[in-house]
Amino acid sequence: MxxxxxxxxxxxxxxxxxxxxxxxxxxxxxxxxxxxxxxxxxxxxxxxxxxxxxxxxxxxxxxxxxxxxxxxxxxxxxxxxxxxxxxxxxxxxxxxxxxxxxxxxxxxxxxxxxxxxxxxxxxxxxxxxxxxSKRFIRHTLAVAECSMQIREICARHDGLTLEALELEPACWRPYTHIGKVVSLKPDLYAQTLCGEYEDRWFIEVDLATESISAIIDQCRRYHEYYRSGLEQEEFGVFPLTVWIVPSNARRDALKEAIRKTFDKLAPLFAVITPEELEPLLTQELNRDALC
Known part of the structure:
Protein backbone atom coordinates (compact mmCIF):
# COMPACT_ATOMS: atom_id res chain seq x y z
CA MET A 1 0.00 0.00 0.00
CA SER A 133 19.84 26.42 8.44
CA LYS A 134 19.51 22.77 7.50
CA ARG A 135 21.07 21.85 10.84
CA PHE A 136 18.45 23.89 12.70
CA ILE A 137 15.61 22.35 10.70
CA ARG A 138 17.00 18.85 11.21
CA HIS A 139 17.11 19.29 14.97
CA THR A 140 13.68 20.93 15.11
CA LEU A 141 12.18 18.06 13.09
CA ALA A 142 13.89 15.54 15.39
CA VAL A 143 12.26 17.24 18.38
CA ALA A 144 8.91 17.18 16.56
CA GLU A 145 9.45 13.48 15.84
CA CYS A 146 10.18 12.83 19.51
CA SER A 147 6.94 14.58 20.46
CA MET A 148 5.09 12.41 17.95
CA GLN A 149 6.65 9.23 19.32
CA ILE A 150 5.61 10.20 22.86
CA ARG A 151 2.03 10.73 21.69
CA GLU A 152 2.02 7.42 19.81
CA ILE A 153 3.52 5.47 22.72
CA CYS A 154 0.89 6.84 25.09
CA ALA A 155 -1.87 6.02 22.57
CA ARG A 156 -0.65 2.40 22.36
CA HIS A 157 -0.74 1.76 26.11
CA ASP A 158 -4.03 1.80 27.98
CA GLY A 159 -2.28 2.40 31.30
CA LEU A 160 -0.19 5.30 30.03
CA THR A 161 -1.65 8.81 29.78
CA LEU A 162 -0.03 11.91 28.37
CA GLU A 163 -0.90 14.69 30.81
CA ALA A 164 1.18 17.48 29.26
CA LEU A 165 3.52 18.01 26.33
CA GLU A 166 5.32 21.30 25.74
CA LEU A 167 7.92 22.20 23.12
CA GLU A 168 10.28 25.14 23.22
CA PRO A 169 9.89 27.92 24.08
CA ALA A 170 6.82 26.98 26.16
CA CYS A 171 8.90 24.47 28.16
CA TRP A 172 11.72 26.88 29.02
CA ARG A 173 12.30 27.73 32.69
CA PRO A 174 13.65 31.14 33.79
CA TYR A 175 15.77 31.28 36.95
CA THR A 176 18.41 33.48 38.56
CA HIS A 177 22.09 32.53 38.51
CA ILE A 178 24.82 34.77 39.95
CA GLY A 179 22.42 37.71 39.97
CA LYS A 180 21.33 37.31 36.35
CA VAL A 181 18.05 36.01 34.97
CA VAL A 182 18.79 33.11 32.63
CA SER A 183 16.70 30.27 31.18
CA LEU A 184 16.94 26.52 31.17
CA LYS A 185 16.03 25.51 27.60
CA PRO A 186 15.04 21.85 27.23
CA ASP A 187 13.76 20.72 23.85
CA LEU A 188 10.63 19.18 25.36
CA TYR A 189 8.74 18.85 28.61
CA ALA A 190 6.42 15.88 29.09
CA GLN A 191 4.22 14.75 31.94
CA THR A 192 2.88 11.21 31.89
CA LEU A 193 0.73 9.07 34.16
CA CYS A 194 1.63 5.38 34.25
CA GLY A 195 -0.81 3.51 36.44
CA GLU A 196 -0.79 5.44 39.72
CA TYR A 197 2.61 7.03 39.12
CA GLU A 198 3.08 10.46 37.60
CA ASP A 199 6.37 11.15 35.82
CA ARG A 200 7.77 14.46 34.64
CA TRP A 201 10.48 14.71 32.00
CA PHE A 202 12.78 17.33 30.54
CA ILE A 203 13.89 15.93 27.18
CA GLU A 204 16.96 16.83 25.15
CA VAL A 205 17.25 15.45 21.60
CA ASP A 206 20.90 14.96 20.69
CA LEU A 207 21.95 14.35 17.08
CA ALA A 208 25.66 13.97 17.93
CA THR A 209 26.41 17.37 16.40
CA GLU A 210 27.82 18.77 19.65
CA SER A 211 30.83 17.65 21.64
CA ILE A 212 30.38 15.71 24.87
CA SER A 213 31.94 18.65 26.73
CA ALA A 214 29.27 20.99 25.32
CA ILE A 215 26.55 18.64 26.57
CA ILE A 216 28.19 18.50 30.00
CA ASP A 217 27.99 22.31 30.08
CA GLN A 218 24.26 22.02 29.39
CA CYS A 219 23.96 19.48 32.19
CA ARG A 220 25.52 22.00 34.58
CA ARG A 221 22.63 24.35 33.83
CA TYR A 222 20.19 21.65 34.91
CA HIS A 223 22.03 21.40 38.22
CA GLU A 224 21.91 25.19 38.57
CA TYR A 225 18.16 25.15 38.01
CA TYR A 226 17.78 22.19 40.38
CA ARG A 227 19.61 24.11 43.12
CA SER A 228 17.32 27.12 42.58
CA GLY A 229 14.45 25.02 43.97
CA LEU A 230 11.92 26.78 41.72
CA GLU A 231 10.61 23.63 40.03
CA GLN A 232 10.33 21.72 43.30
CA GLU A 233 8.58 24.66 44.99
CA GLU A 234 5.95 24.93 42.26
CA PHE A 235 5.41 21.25 41.40
CA GLY A 236 6.83 19.29 44.34
CA VAL A 237 9.28 17.28 42.20
CA PHE A 238 12.12 17.88 39.77
CA PRO A 239 11.74 16.24 36.33
CA LEU A 240 14.20 13.62 35.14
CA THR A 241 16.27 15.04 32.29
CA VAL A 242 16.39 12.52 29.43
CA TRP A 243 19.06 12.75 26.74
CA ILE A 244 17.96 10.87 23.62
CA VAL A 245 21.03 10.05 21.54
CA PRO A 246 21.38 8.39 18.11
CA SER A 247 23.58 5.38 18.95
CA ASN A 248 24.67 3.01 21.69
CA ALA A 249 28.23 4.31 21.49
CA ARG A 250 27.06 7.90 21.99
CA ARG A 251 24.82 6.78 24.87
CA ASP A 252 27.63 4.97 26.66
CA ALA A 253 30.11 7.83 26.19
CA LEU A 254 27.66 10.44 27.48
CA LYS A 255 26.63 8.34 30.47
CA GLU A 256 30.25 7.86 31.47
CA ALA A 257 30.97 11.59 31.16
CA ILE A 258 27.90 12.58 33.20
CA ARG A 259 28.66 10.08 35.95
CA LYS A 260 32.27 11.18 36.15
CA THR A 261 31.43 14.91 36.20
CA PHE A 262 28.49 14.82 38.62
CA ASP A 263 29.55 11.87 40.77
CA LYS A 264 28.80 13.61 44.11
CA LEU A 265 25.68 15.47 42.97
CA ALA A 266 22.01 14.55 42.67
CA PRO A 267 21.33 12.08 39.79
CA LEU A 268 19.22 14.17 37.43
CA PHE A 269 19.79 12.44 34.09
CA ALA A 270 19.02 9.42 31.96
CA VAL A 271 20.66 8.71 28.60
CA ILE A 272 18.81 6.55 26.11
CA THR A 273 18.51 5.75 22.41
CA PRO A 274 15.20 6.33 20.57
CA GLU A 275 14.40 2.60 20.89
CA GLU A 276 14.48 2.95 24.68
CA LEU A 277 11.93 5.75 24.85
CA GLU A 278 8.94 3.41 25.10
CA PRO A 279 10.40 1.31 27.94
CA LEU A 280 11.31 4.54 29.73
CA LEU A 281 7.78 5.94 29.57
CA THR A 282 6.22 2.63 30.60
CA GLN A 283 8.66 2.27 33.52
CA GLU A 284 10.21 -0.88 32.06
CA LEU A 285 13.67 0.50 31.32
CA ASN A 286 16.66 -0.85 33.21
CA ARG A 287 17.79 1.65 35.84
CA ASP A 288 21.28 1.52 34.31
CA ALA A 289 20.09 4.37 32.05
CA LEU A 290 20.07 6.69 35.06
CA CYS A 291 23.13 8.77 35.84
Missing part, protein backbone atom coordinates in the same frame (compact mmCIF):
# COMPACT_ATOMS: atom_id res chain seq x y z
CA UNK A 2 1.40 3.39 -0.96
CA UNK A 3 1.04 5.81 1.96
CA UNK A 4 3.63 8.36 0.87
CA UNK A 5 2.68 12.03 1.05
CA UNK A 6 2.46 13.60 -2.36
CA UNK A 7 3.36 17.18 -3.10
CA UNK A 8 1.80 19.30 -5.80
CA UNK A 9 4.66 21.14 -7.48
CA UNK A 10 2.14 23.47 -9.08
CA UNK A 11 0.77 24.72 -5.77
CA UNK A 12 1.60 28.35 -5.01
CA UNK A 13 4.78 28.77 -2.97
CA UNK A 14 6.44 32.00 -1.94
CA UNK A 15 3.65 34.06 -3.55
CA UNK A 16 1.03 32.51 -1.28
CA UNK A 17 3.23 32.73 1.80
CA UNK A 18 3.52 36.49 1.25
CA UNK A 19 -0.25 36.99 1.03
CA UNK A 20 -1.44 39.86 3.20
CA UNK A 21 -4.69 39.69 5.13
CA UNK A 22 -6.43 42.45 7.03
CA UNK A 23 -8.00 41.55 10.36
CA UNK A 24 -11.44 41.73 8.75
CA UNK A 25 -10.35 39.33 6.01
CA UNK A 26 -9.06 36.85 8.60
CA UNK A 27 -12.31 37.14 10.53
CA UNK A 28 -14.18 36.31 7.32
CA UNK A 29 -11.82 33.44 6.52
CA UNK A 30 -11.89 31.77 9.93
CA UNK A 31 -15.46 30.31 9.73
CA UNK A 32 -14.61 28.62 6.42
CA UNK A 33 -11.85 26.55 8.03
CA UNK A 34 -12.72 23.16 9.45
CA UNK A 35 -11.56 21.81 12.81
CA UNK A 36 -8.89 19.69 11.10
CA UNK A 37 -7.48 22.78 9.35
CA UNK A 38 -7.06 24.51 12.71
CA UNK A 39 -5.53 21.38 14.25
CA UNK A 40 -2.92 21.28 11.49
CA UNK A 41 -2.12 24.98 11.88
CA UNK A 42 -1.79 24.62 15.65
CA UNK A 43 0.48 21.56 15.30
CA UNK A 44 2.80 23.34 12.86
CA UNK A 45 2.92 26.38 15.13
CA UNK A 46 3.79 24.25 18.18
CA UNK A 47 6.62 22.39 16.40
CA UNK A 48 7.74 25.32 14.17
CA UNK A 49 8.55 22.84 11.38
CA UNK A 50 6.50 19.73 10.60
CA UNK A 51 6.63 17.25 7.74
CA UNK A 52 3.56 16.09 5.87
CA UNK A 53 4.01 12.59 7.30
CA UNK A 54 4.13 13.93 10.84
CA UNK A 55 0.97 15.95 10.24
CA UNK A 56 -0.80 12.81 9.04
CA UNK A 57 0.34 10.75 12.04
CA UNK A 58 -0.81 13.43 14.47
CA UNK A 59 -4.24 13.98 12.97
CA UNK A 60 -4.89 10.24 12.69
CA UNK A 61 -3.15 9.34 15.95
CA UNK A 62 -3.60 5.68 16.83
CA UNK A 63 -4.86 4.69 13.38
CA UNK A 64 -3.01 2.49 10.91
CA UNK A 65 -1.47 4.34 7.94
CA UNK A 66 -3.81 4.40 4.97
CA UNK A 67 -3.95 5.91 1.51
CA UNK A 68 -7.28 7.56 2.35
CA UNK A 69 -5.81 9.36 5.36
CA UNK A 70 -2.77 10.44 3.38
CA UNK A 71 -4.89 11.88 0.58
CA UNK A 72 -7.11 13.71 3.08
CA UNK A 73 -4.09 15.37 4.69
CA UNK A 74 -2.67 16.23 1.25
CA UNK A 75 -5.91 18.07 0.48
CA UNK A 76 -5.79 19.96 3.78
CA UNK A 77 -2.16 20.97 3.31
CA UNK A 78 -2.76 22.07 -0.29
CA UNK A 79 -5.76 24.16 0.82
CA UNK A 80 -3.86 25.83 3.67
CA UNK A 81 -0.91 26.54 1.41
CA UNK A 82 -3.09 28.08 -1.28
CA UNK A 83 -4.64 30.31 1.40
CA UNK A 84 -1.15 31.44 2.35
CA UNK A 85 -1.46 30.14 5.94
CA UNK A 86 1.43 27.67 5.64
CA UNK A 87 4.43 27.44 3.34
CA UNK A 88 7.20 25.06 2.40
CA UNK A 89 10.77 25.58 3.55
CA UNK A 90 12.35 26.03 0.16
CA UNK A 91 15.50 23.96 0.67
CA UNK A 92 13.41 21.08 2.03
CA UNK A 93 12.41 20.09 -1.50
CA UNK A 94 15.47 17.87 -1.77
CA UNK A 95 14.76 16.43 1.64
CA UNK A 96 16.28 17.38 4.97
CA UNK A 97 17.30 13.73 5.27
CA UNK A 98 18.08 13.37 1.58
CA UNK A 99 14.72 12.06 0.45
CA UNK A 100 12.84 13.99 -2.22
CA UNK A 101 9.50 13.25 -0.55
CA UNK A 102 10.41 15.14 2.64
CA UNK A 103 8.35 18.33 2.58
CA UNK A 104 8.78 20.63 5.56
CA UNK A 105 6.03 23.08 6.47
CA UNK A 106 6.01 26.21 8.58
CA UNK A 107 3.34 28.68 9.64
CA UNK A 108 3.25 31.99 7.78
CA UNK A 109 2.57 35.32 9.44
CA UNK A 110 -1.02 35.12 8.18
CA UNK A 111 -1.38 31.66 9.72
CA UNK A 112 -0.02 32.93 13.03
CA UNK A 113 -2.43 35.87 13.07
CA UNK A 114 -5.37 33.64 12.20
CA UNK A 115 -4.59 31.27 15.08
CA UNK A 116 -4.31 34.19 17.49
CA UNK A 117 -7.72 35.30 16.28
CA UNK A 118 -9.14 31.80 16.78
CA UNK A 119 -7.62 31.69 20.30
CA UNK A 120 -8.92 35.19 21.14
CA UNK A 121 -5.30 36.20 21.68
CA UNK A 122 -4.96 39.96 21.34
CA UNK A 123 -1.17 40.06 21.52
CA UNK A 124 0.77 41.40 18.58
CA UNK A 125 3.77 39.07 18.82
CA UNK A 126 5.13 37.81 15.53
CA UNK A 127 6.99 34.63 14.73
CA UNK A 128 8.83 34.61 11.44
CA UNK A 129 11.13 32.10 9.81
CA UNK A 130 14.26 33.73 8.43
CA UNK A 131 16.29 31.36 6.24
CA UNK A 132 16.80 28.62 8.87
Missing amino acids: DTSIEHNQNAPGAEASRRRYSRRQLEDLLPSLKERDLQILAAIRQCRFFTSQQVCRLIFLGEKPSTANTRAINRNLKKLRELGLIAVVEHSRGGVKGGSSTIVWYLTEAGERLLRLADHDKSERRSRVVDP
Whole structure:
Protein backbone atom coordinates (compact mmCIF):
# COMPACT_ATOMS: atom_id res chain seq x y z
CA MET A 1 0.00 0.00 0.00
CA ASP A 2 1.40 3.39 -0.96
CA THR A 3 1.04 5.81 1.96
CA SER A 4 3.63 8.36 0.87
CA ILE A 5 2.68 12.03 1.05
CA GLU A 6 2.46 13.60 -2.36
CA HIS A 7 3.36 17.18 -3.10
CA ASN A 8 1.80 19.30 -5.80
CA GLN A 9 4.66 21.14 -7.48
CA ASN A 10 2.14 23.47 -9.08
CA ALA A 11 0.77 24.72 -5.77
CA PRO A 12 1.60 28.35 -5.01
CA GLY A 13 4.78 28.77 -2.97
CA ALA A 14 6.44 32.00 -1.94
CA GLU A 15 3.65 34.06 -3.55
CA ALA A 16 1.03 32.51 -1.28
CA SER A 17 3.23 32.73 1.80
CA ARG A 18 3.52 36.49 1.25
CA ARG A 19 -0.25 36.99 1.03
CA ARG A 20 -1.44 39.86 3.20
CA TYR A 21 -4.69 39.69 5.13
CA SER A 22 -6.43 42.45 7.03
CA ARG A 23 -8.00 41.55 10.36
CA ARG A 24 -11.44 41.73 8.75
CA GLN A 25 -10.35 39.33 6.01
CA LEU A 26 -9.06 36.85 8.60
CA GLU A 27 -12.31 37.14 10.53
CA ASP A 28 -14.18 36.31 7.32
CA LEU A 29 -11.82 33.44 6.52
CA LEU A 30 -11.89 31.77 9.93
CA PRO A 31 -15.46 30.31 9.73
CA SER A 32 -14.61 28.62 6.42
CA LEU A 33 -11.85 26.55 8.03
CA LYS A 34 -12.72 23.16 9.45
CA GLU A 35 -11.56 21.81 12.81
CA ARG A 36 -8.89 19.69 11.10
CA ASP A 37 -7.48 22.78 9.35
CA LEU A 38 -7.06 24.51 12.71
CA GLN A 39 -5.53 21.38 14.25
CA ILE A 40 -2.92 21.28 11.49
CA LEU A 41 -2.12 24.98 11.88
CA ALA A 42 -1.79 24.62 15.65
CA ALA A 43 0.48 21.56 15.30
CA ILE A 44 2.80 23.34 12.86
CA ARG A 45 2.92 26.38 15.13
CA GLN A 46 3.79 24.25 18.18
CA CYS A 47 6.62 22.39 16.40
CA ARG A 48 7.74 25.32 14.17
CA PHE A 49 8.55 22.84 11.38
CA PHE A 50 6.50 19.73 10.60
CA THR A 51 6.63 17.25 7.74
CA SER A 52 3.56 16.09 5.87
CA GLN A 53 4.01 12.59 7.30
CA GLN A 54 4.13 13.93 10.84
CA VAL A 55 0.97 15.95 10.24
CA CYS A 56 -0.80 12.81 9.04
CA ARG A 57 0.34 10.75 12.04
CA LEU A 58 -0.81 13.43 14.47
CA ILE A 59 -4.24 13.98 12.97
CA PHE A 60 -4.89 10.24 12.69
CA LEU A 61 -3.15 9.34 15.95
CA GLY A 62 -3.60 5.68 16.83
CA GLU A 63 -4.86 4.69 13.38
CA LYS A 64 -3.01 2.49 10.91
CA PRO A 65 -1.47 4.34 7.94
CA SER A 66 -3.81 4.40 4.97
CA THR A 67 -3.95 5.91 1.51
CA ALA A 68 -7.28 7.56 2.35
CA ASN A 69 -5.81 9.36 5.36
CA THR A 70 -2.77 10.44 3.38
CA ARG A 71 -4.89 11.88 0.58
CA ALA A 72 -7.11 13.71 3.08
CA ILE A 73 -4.09 15.37 4.69
CA ASN A 74 -2.67 16.23 1.25
CA ARG A 75 -5.91 18.07 0.48
CA ASN A 76 -5.79 19.96 3.78
CA LEU A 77 -2.16 20.97 3.31
CA LYS A 78 -2.76 22.07 -0.29
CA LYS A 79 -5.76 24.16 0.82
CA LEU A 80 -3.86 25.83 3.67
CA ARG A 81 -0.91 26.54 1.41
CA GLU A 82 -3.09 28.08 -1.28
CA LEU A 83 -4.64 30.31 1.40
CA GLY A 84 -1.15 31.44 2.35
CA LEU A 85 -1.46 30.14 5.94
CA ILE A 86 1.43 27.67 5.64
CA ALA A 87 4.43 27.44 3.34
CA VAL A 88 7.20 25.06 2.40
CA VAL A 89 10.77 25.58 3.55
CA GLU A 90 12.35 26.03 0.16
CA HIS A 91 15.50 23.96 0.67
CA SER A 92 13.41 21.08 2.03
CA ARG A 93 12.41 20.09 -1.50
CA GLY A 94 15.47 17.87 -1.77
CA GLY A 95 14.76 16.43 1.64
CA VAL A 96 16.28 17.38 4.97
CA LYS A 97 17.30 13.73 5.27
CA GLY A 98 18.08 13.37 1.58
CA GLY A 99 14.72 12.06 0.45
CA SER A 100 12.84 13.99 -2.22
CA SER A 101 9.50 13.25 -0.55
CA THR A 102 10.41 15.14 2.64
CA ILE A 103 8.35 18.33 2.58
CA VAL A 104 8.78 20.63 5.56
CA TRP A 105 6.03 23.08 6.47
CA TYR A 106 6.01 26.21 8.58
CA LEU A 107 3.34 28.68 9.64
CA THR A 108 3.25 31.99 7.78
CA GLU A 109 2.57 35.32 9.44
CA ALA A 110 -1.02 35.12 8.18
CA GLY A 111 -1.38 31.66 9.72
CA GLU A 112 -0.02 32.93 13.03
CA ARG A 113 -2.43 35.87 13.07
CA LEU A 114 -5.37 33.64 12.20
CA LEU A 115 -4.59 31.27 15.08
CA ARG A 116 -4.31 34.19 17.49
CA LEU A 117 -7.72 35.30 16.28
CA ALA A 118 -9.14 31.80 16.78
CA ASP A 119 -7.62 31.69 20.30
CA HIS A 120 -8.92 35.19 21.14
CA ASP A 121 -5.30 36.20 21.68
CA LYS A 122 -4.96 39.96 21.34
CA SER A 123 -1.17 40.06 21.52
CA GLU A 124 0.77 41.40 18.58
CA ARG A 125 3.77 39.07 18.82
CA ARG A 126 5.13 37.81 15.53
CA SER A 127 6.99 34.63 14.73
CA ARG A 128 8.83 34.61 11.44
CA VAL A 129 11.13 32.10 9.81
CA VAL A 130 14.26 33.73 8.43
CA ASP A 131 16.29 31.36 6.24
CA PRO A 132 16.80 28.62 8.87
CA SER A 133 19.84 26.42 8.44
CA LYS A 134 19.51 22.77 7.50
CA ARG A 135 21.07 21.85 10.84
CA PHE A 136 18.45 23.89 12.70
CA ILE A 137 15.61 22.35 10.70
CA ARG A 138 17.00 18.85 11.21
CA HIS A 139 17.11 19.29 14.97
CA THR A 140 13.68 20.93 15.11
CA LEU A 141 12.18 18.06 13.09
CA ALA A 142 13.89 15.54 15.39
CA VAL A 143 12.26 17.24 18.38
CA ALA A 144 8.91 17.18 16.56
CA GLU A 145 9.45 13.48 15.84
CA CYS A 146 10.18 12.83 19.51
CA SER A 147 6.94 14.58 20.46
CA MET A 148 5.09 12.41 17.95
CA GLN A 149 6.65 9.23 19.32
CA ILE A 150 5.61 10.20 22.86
CA ARG A 151 2.03 10.73 21.69
CA GLU A 152 2.02 7.42 19.81
CA ILE A 153 3.52 5.47 22.72
CA CYS A 154 0.89 6.84 25.09
CA ALA A 155 -1.87 6.02 22.57
CA ARG A 156 -0.65 2.40 22.36
CA HIS A 157 -0.74 1.76 26.11
CA ASP A 158 -4.03 1.80 27.98
CA GLY A 159 -2.28 2.40 31.30
CA LEU A 160 -0.19 5.30 30.03
CA THR A 161 -1.65 8.81 29.78
CA LEU A 162 -0.03 11.91 28.37
CA GLU A 163 -0.90 14.69 30.81
CA ALA A 164 1.18 17.48 29.26
CA LEU A 165 3.52 18.01 26.33
CA GLU A 166 5.32 21.30 25.74
CA LEU A 167 7.92 22.20 23.12
CA GLU A 168 10.28 25.14 23.22
CA PRO A 169 9.89 27.92 24.08
CA ALA A 170 6.82 26.98 26.16
CA CYS A 171 8.90 24.47 28.16
CA TRP A 172 11.72 26.88 29.02
CA ARG A 173 12.30 27.73 32.69
CA PRO A 174 13.65 31.14 33.79
CA TYR A 175 15.77 31.28 36.95
CA THR A 176 18.41 33.48 38.56
CA HIS A 177 22.09 32.53 38.51
CA ILE A 178 24.82 34.77 39.95
CA GLY A 179 22.42 37.71 39.97
CA LYS A 180 21.33 37.31 36.35
CA VAL A 181 18.05 36.01 34.97
CA VAL A 182 18.79 33.11 32.63
CA SER A 183 16.70 30.27 31.18
CA LEU A 184 16.94 26.52 31.17
CA LYS A 185 16.03 25.51 27.60
CA PRO A 186 15.04 21.85 27.23
CA ASP A 187 13.76 20.72 23.85
CA LEU A 188 10.63 19.18 25.36
CA TYR A 189 8.74 18.85 28.61
CA ALA A 190 6.42 15.88 29.09
CA GLN A 191 4.22 14.75 31.94
CA THR A 192 2.88 11.21 31.89
CA LEU A 193 0.73 9.07 34.16
CA CYS A 194 1.63 5.38 34.25
CA GLY A 195 -0.81 3.51 36.44
CA GLU A 196 -0.79 5.44 39.72
CA TYR A 197 2.61 7.03 39.12
CA GLU A 198 3.08 10.46 37.60
CA ASP A 199 6.37 11.15 35.82
CA ARG A 200 7.77 14.46 34.64
CA TRP A 201 10.48 14.71 32.00
CA PHE A 202 12.78 17.33 30.54
CA ILE A 203 13.89 15.93 27.18
CA GLU A 204 16.96 16.83 25.15
CA VAL A 205 17.25 15.45 21.60
CA ASP A 206 20.90 14.96 20.69
CA LEU A 207 21.95 14.35 17.08
CA ALA A 208 25.66 13.97 17.93
CA THR A 209 26.41 17.37 16.40
CA GLU A 210 27.82 18.77 19.65
CA SER A 211 30.83 17.65 21.64
CA ILE A 212 30.38 15.71 24.87
CA SER A 213 31.94 18.65 26.73
CA ALA A 214 29.27 20.99 25.32
CA ILE A 215 26.55 18.64 26.57
CA ILE A 216 28.19 18.50 30.00
CA ASP A 217 27.99 22.31 30.08
CA GLN A 218 24.26 22.02 29.39
CA CYS A 219 23.96 19.48 32.19
CA ARG A 220 25.52 22.00 34.58
CA ARG A 221 22.63 24.35 33.83
CA TYR A 222 20.19 21.65 34.91
CA HIS A 223 22.03 21.40 38.22
CA GLU A 224 21.91 25.19 38.57
CA TYR A 225 18.16 25.15 38.01
CA TYR A 226 17.78 22.19 40.38
CA ARG A 227 19.61 24.11 43.12
CA SER A 228 17.32 27.12 42.58
CA GLY A 229 14.45 25.02 43.97
CA LEU A 230 11.92 26.78 41.72
CA GLU A 231 10.61 23.63 40.03
CA GLN A 232 10.33 21.72 43.30
CA GLU A 233 8.58 24.66 44.99
CA GLU A 234 5.95 24.93 42.26
CA PHE A 235 5.41 21.25 41.40
CA GLY A 236 6.83 19.29 44.34
CA VAL A 237 9.28 17.28 42.20
CA PHE A 238 12.12 17.88 39.77
CA PRO A 239 11.74 16.24 36.33
CA LEU A 240 14.20 13.62 35.14
CA THR A 241 16.27 15.04 32.29
CA VAL A 242 16.39 12.52 29.43
CA TRP A 243 19.06 12.75 26.74
CA ILE A 244 17.96 10.87 23.62
CA VAL A 245 21.03 10.05 21.54
CA PRO A 246 21.38 8.39 18.11
CA SER A 247 23.58 5.38 18.95
CA ASN A 248 24.67 3.01 21.69
CA ALA A 249 28.23 4.31 21.49
CA ARG A 250 27.06 7.90 21.99
CA ARG A 251 24.82 6.78 24.87
CA ASP A 252 27.63 4.97 26.66
CA ALA A 253 30.11 7.83 26.19
CA LEU A 254 27.66 10.44 27.48
CA LYS A 255 26.63 8.34 30.47
CA GLU A 256 30.25 7.86 31.47
CA ALA A 257 30.97 11.59 31.16
CA ILE A 258 27.90 12.58 33.20
CA ARG A 259 28.66 10.08 35.95
CA LYS A 260 32.27 11.18 36.15
CA THR A 261 31.43 14.91 36.20
CA PHE A 262 28.49 14.82 38.62
CA ASP A 263 29.55 11.87 40.77
CA LYS A 264 28.80 13.61 44.11
CA LEU A 265 25.68 15.47 42.97
CA ALA A 266 22.01 14.55 42.67
CA PRO A 267 21.33 12.08 39.79
CA LEU A 268 19.22 14.17 37.43
CA PHE A 269 19.79 12.44 34.09
CA ALA A 270 19.02 9.42 31.96
CA VAL A 271 20.66 8.71 28.60
CA ILE A 272 18.81 6.55 26.11
CA THR A 273 18.51 5.75 22.41
CA PRO A 274 15.20 6.33 20.57
CA GLU A 275 14.40 2.60 20.89
CA GLU A 276 14.48 2.95 24.68
CA LEU A 277 11.93 5.75 24.85
CA GLU A 278 8.94 3.41 25.10
CA PRO A 279 10.40 1.31 27.94
CA LEU A 280 11.31 4.54 29.73
CA LEU A 281 7.78 5.94 29.57
CA THR A 282 6.22 2.63 30.60
CA GLN A 283 8.66 2.27 33.52
CA GLU A 284 10.21 -0.88 32.06
CA LEU A 285 13.67 0.50 31.32
CA ASN A 286 16.66 -0.85 33.21
CA ARG A 287 17.79 1.65 35.84
CA ASP A 288 21.28 1.52 34.31
CA ALA A 289 20.09 4.37 32.05
CA LEU A 290 20.07 6.69 35.06
CA CYS A 291 23.13 8.77 35.84
